[in-house]
Amino acid sequence: MGAIRLExxxxxxxxxxxxPGVDLDINDGEFVVFVGPSGCGKSTxxxxxxxLEDVTDGKILINGTDVATEAPAKRGLSMVFQSYALYPxxxxxxxxxxxxxxxxxxxxxxxxxxxxxxxxxxxxxxxxRRPSALSGGQRQRVAIGRAIVRxxxxxxFDEPLSxxxxxxxxxxxxxxxxxxxxxxxxxxxxxxxQVEAMTMADKIVVLQAGRVEQVGKPMELYNxxxxxxxxxxxxxxxxxxxxxxxxxxxxxxEIGIRPEHVAVSTENGEIPATVxxxxxxxxxxxxxxxxxxxxxxxxxxxxxxxxxxxDKIFLTPEQDRIHRFDAHGxxxxxx
Amino acid sequence: xxxxxxxxTGRIMxxxxxxxxxxxxxxxxxxxxxxxxxxxNLLSPGMEEWIGTLxxxxxxxxxxxxxxxxxxxxxVGSVLVITVVGGILLGLMLDQPIFGRxxxxxxxxxxxxxxxxxxxxxxxxxxxxxxxxxxxxxASLFGLPAIDWFTNAPLTSIIIMxxxxxxxxxxxxxxxxxxxxxxxxxxxxxMDGAGPVSIFFYITLPHLSRxxxxxxxxxxxFLLTVFAEIFVTTGGGPGLATTNIAxxxxxxxxxxxxxxxxxxxxxxxxxxxxxxxxxxxxxxGKNLDK
Numbered sequence: 263m264g265a266i267r268l269e270x271x272x273x274x275x276x277x278x279x280x281x282p283g284v285d286l287d288i289n290d291g292e293f294v295v296f297v298g299p300s301g302c303g304k305s306t307x308x309x310x311x312x313x314l315e316d317v318t319d320g321k322i323l324i325n326g327t328d329v330a331t332e333a334p335a336k337r338g339l340s341m342v343f344q345s346y347a348l349y350p351x352x353x354x355x356x357x358x359x360x361x362x363x364x365x366x367x368x369x370x371x372x373x374x375x376x377x378x379x380x381x382x383x384x385x386x387x388x389x390x391r392r393p394s395a396l397s398g399g400q401r402q403r404v405a406i407g408r409a410i411v412r413x414x415x416x417x418x419f420d421e422p423l424s425x426x427x428x429x430x431x432x433x434x435x436x437x438x439x440x441x442x443x444x445x446x447x448x449x450x451x452x453x454x455x456q457v458e459a460m461t462m463a464d465k466i467v468v469l470q471a472g473r474v475e476q477v478g479k480p481m482e483l484y485n486x487x488x489x490x491x492x493x494x495x496x497x498x499x500x501x502x503x504x505x506x507x508x509x510x511x512x513x514x515x516e517i518g519i520r521p522e523h524v525a526v527s528t529e530n531g532e533i534p535a536t537v538x539x540x541x542x543x544x545x546x547x548x549x550x551x552x553x554x555x556x557x558x559x560x561x562x563x564x565x566x567x568x569x570x571x572x573d574k575i576f577l578t579p580e581q582d583r584i585h586r587f588d589a590h591g592x593x594x595x596x597x
Numbered sequence: 598x599x600x601x602x603x604x605x606t607g608r609i610m611x612x613x614x615x616x617x618x619x620x621x622x623x624x625x626x627x628x629x630x631x632x633x634x635x636x637x638n639l640l641s642p643g644m645e646e647w648i649g650t651l652x653x654x655x656x657x658x659x660x661x662x663x664x665x666x667x668x669x670x671x672x673v674g675s676v677l678v679i680t681v682v683g684g685i686l687l688g689l690m691l692d693q694p695i696f697g698r699x700x701x702x703x704x705x706x707x708x709x710x711x712x713x714x715x716x717x718x719x720x721x722x723x724x725x726x727x728x729x730x731x732x733x734x735x736a737s738l739f740g741l742p743a744i745d746w747f748t749n750a751p752l753t754s755i756i757i758m759x760x761x762x763x764x765x766x767x768x769x770x771x772x773x774x775x776x777x778x779x780x781x782x783x784x785x786x787x788m789d790g791a792g793p794v795s796i797f798f799y800i801t802l803p804h805l806s807r808x809x810x811x812x813x814x815x816x817x818x819f820l821l822t823v824f825a826e827i828f829v830t831t832g833g834g835p836g837l838a839t840t841n842i843a844x845x846x847x848x849x850x851x852x853x854x855x856x857x858x859x860x861x862x863x864x865x866x867x868x869x870x871x872x873x874x875x876x877x878x879x880x881x882g883k884n885l886d887k
Contacts, residue, residue: 312788314784314787314788333787334784334787334788335787335788335789335791339788339789340783341785341788343781343784343785344781345779345781346781346785347779347781347782347785348782348785349782349785349799349800349803351784351803351804351806352803360786360789360791361788361789361790364786364789364790364791364795365790408785408789412789515776543812569830
C-alpha cells in the first residue's frame with residue numbers, strides 16, 4: 263500500500279523559492295515519473311518526499327498520515343540514488359541486508375529476504391562480491407535490491423539510469439518496468455529524459471521551475487499538452503512552433519506541429535522550405551529545414567528520403583494534429 | 598615517451614641524485630655498523646679495537662634499554678590512540694557547517710607548523726610550569742594545588758605535548774578523507790534506518806580506514822624517534838622515566854662519549870623500527886591494497 267499525496271508542499275533555500283507549492287496525488291501502485299529540465303526542482307521534490315530535505319511548508323501524506331516531519335526511515339520508502347550510493351566496503355549481501363539489520367530483523371529473516379531479492383534481480387552469484395567488482399548494471403540492480411528488501415510503501419528513483427551507457431539503459435528501463443509489473447508497488451521516478459518518462463510512466467508529472475506544468479498519462483501529454491512548455495518538452499525531436507500567417511489562419515498566437523506530423527513533398531505543399539541538414543537513420547530521416555517566413559523547423563520522415571542540403575521541399579502540417587497556443591503559451595482547444 | 602633511448606636518457610639523468618641519495622644513506626649506515634663492533638670511546642682516543650658483539654651485549658642487557666623500550670612503545674602507542682581518536686572527533690566537528698569554520702580549521706592545523714623544540718618550551722614554561730604555568734593558575738582558581746607535571750607525571754607530560762604536536766596532522770588527513778565521503782551514502786544509510794551512531798560505525802569509520810592507516814604508519818615512523826621534546830623538558834628523567842630509545846642512544850654517545858655503544862644502540866633502534874614497520878604493514882597495510 264502506498265498512496266502519496268502532496269498538499270501545498272513548499273521548499274525554499276534561503277530566499278530562493280525552489281518549490282513554490284505543489285499539490286499532487288499519487289495512487290497506490292502507480293508508476294509516476296517526474297520529468298523536467300535540469301534545475302526544475304524534480305530531484306528536490308523527490309528528496310522532500312523521501313525526507314532527505316525538510317519541507318518549508320505543506321503536508322506529505324503517505325496512506326493518509328502526514329509524514330512531513332518524520333525521519334526518512336520512518337516513512338517506509340526506499341530510494342535508489344543516481345550514484346547508486348552502495349556501501350563500498352560491504353559485500354553485495356551486506357549492502358542489501360543493511361536496512362534489515364538496522365531494522366533489527368533476525369538473521370534468518372534477513373537471509374531469506376536477501377536471497378529472494380537476489381533471485382528476482384539475478385544477483386545470486388554475486389552476493390559475496392564487493393560493489394567495486396561489479397559492472398554498472400549490476401550495481402544498479404544491487405541498489406534496487408537494497409530498496410526491495412525493505413518492502414517499502416513506495417520506491418523512489420532519482421535519475422537511476424543516467425550513469426549507464428545507452429544500450430544498458432534500454433535494458434534497465436525494461437527491467438524496472440518489469441519489476442513494477444511484478445511488485446505492483448508505487449514508484450516515483452525522476453528523470454530529465456522524456457523518453458524514459460514516456461516509456462515507463464503510468465502518469466507523468468512535468469515540472470518547470472518547481473511548478474507542476476501538467477499531470478497526465480504519457481499519451482495525454484503527447485496529444486494534448488496544456489501549454490507550450492509541455493508541448494516542447496514531451497516528444498523528440500521537439501515540436502515546431504510557427505507564428506505569422508499560419509497562426510492567424512488558425513486564429514491563435516502560435517501553432518505547434520510535431521516533426522512527425524508534417525508531410526514532405528518535393529512538388530507542392532503549404533510551406534516552401536530549404537533543407538539544411540538531413541540525418542539519415544535508415545528507419546527514419548530527420549530533416550532540419552529553413553521554412554520560408556517561419557525560420558528553422560524539424561521534420562521527421564519515415565524511411566529513406568533522398569534529400570540533402572539545399573534541396574527545395576514543401577511541408578504540409580496534418581490539420582488535426584495542429585496544437586494552438588495563445589500569447590501566454592497556454593493551449594487553446596482544437597480549432 | 599618510453600622508447601629505449603628515452604628510458605636510457607631518463608636513467609642517466611636521474612643517476613646522479615640516486616647515487617648521492619644512496620651514498621647519503623649507505624655510508625652513515627655502514628659506518629655505524631662498523632663502529633658498533635669497535636671499542637670506541639671519545640675519552641680514550643686512539644685505543645679503538647675490534648671487540649665483536651660486546652657492544653650489543655652491553656646495550657641489550659642494560660636495564661636502561663628495557664626501560665627505554667617500554668617508554669618508546671608507551672609513547673608511540675598513546676600518542677597514536679590520542680591523535681587518531683581526537684583526529685576523528687575534531688575532523689567530524691570541522692566537517693560540520695559551523696560558524697567560523699575557516700578560522701577554526703586554520704587554528705587546528707597551526708601546532709603542526711611549530712617546531713618541536715619551541716613546542717616543548719611553550720608547554721614547559723608557559724603551560725605546565727608549577728609556579729608560573731597556566732595550568733597551575735587554573736588549578737589555583739579552583740583552590741587546587743598545582744601539579745608539578747614533569748616531576749609527578751613525566752611520561753604523561755611528554756605524551757600530551759607530542760600528541761598536541763601531531764593531532765593537526767591526523768585531523769588534516771582524516772578531515773580530507775571525511776570530505777571525500779559520498780553524501781549519497783550517508784543519505785542511503787539514513788533511508789535504510791541508520792541513526793548517526795550507526796552511520797558513523799558502518800559508513801564513516803570503514804570509509805576512514807585507509808586514512809587512519811596512513812596516519813598510523815606515518816606517525817609511527819616519526820614517533821619512534823621523538824627527541825627534542827624530551828631533551829628540552831625532562832632530559833630523559835627523572836631517572837629513566839622519559840628516556841626512549843632515541844634518547845638513550847644520545848646519552849650513550851654524547852654524555853658517556855661511548856661511540857661504539859651508541860652505534861650498537863642505533864643499529865638496535867633501526868632493527869626495532871623495522872620490526873614495528875613490518876608488523877604494522879602486515880596488520881593494517883592490507884587496507885592500502887583496496
